[in-house]
Amino acid sequence: MASVLNWGDKILGLAERHKVLTVSSLMLSTLGGAYSALGDVSIARSLQAEALAHYQYRVAMSLGDAGLAKRCQFFVAWSIIQRRDFDHATRILVGLALPAVRRRPQPDTKLLCMCDAAWHRIWFLRRGGALNASDRARCVLPTLGSGRGAADGRRGARGRDGEEGTAGTGGVAGADADVPLAPWYGGQGAAAGDGS
Secondary structure (H helix, E strand, O other), X not given: OHXXXXXXXXXXXXXXXXXXXXXXXXXXXXXXXXXXXXXXXXXXXXXXXHHHHXXXXXXXXXXXXXXXXXXXXXXXXXXXXXXXXXXXHHHHHXXXXXXXXXXXXXXXHXXXXXXXXXXXXXXXXXXXXXXXXXXXXXXXOOEOOOOOOOOOOOEOOEOOOOOEOOHHHOOOOHHXXXXXXXXXXXXXXXXXXXXX
């Protein structure tokens, strides 16, 4: 009878630990998002957002949640982008996106869309400006389907006005069709592929 009670105590302890870690992760995510939103105008807030992402990564690993851990790594890369260290951020993004592209039976489309958004952000910032409303409207991310459309594994995407984007340029339509192909799709990378 005593061994049954010991197992019950262990299970209750594990359940309580899981609950505390889950709540902690939610709180860190909320707070990290708030700091990240301010990271474009304050380096200190960007650094705080990165520290929270690292802490949330440790919580995710304690929970055994690999998907959350990858998103935390993405949040670290996003904070680094806010501080304009594009080469470091690109290395992190490539490390996240390459396994996501190669994942079988289907690619991890959610993570790839996040990485593509960061890639476009790097490209716009390297171009010398901040994103404005018209840039956001023209920036169309690639769509990944179960079928492999183009040689790089992506199909073109449609812009807001219905015009077709090009698969080889990150799906950006119109005047922004010179966005370089992201390294995880076979592009040359940030330093060589964006003309800067």
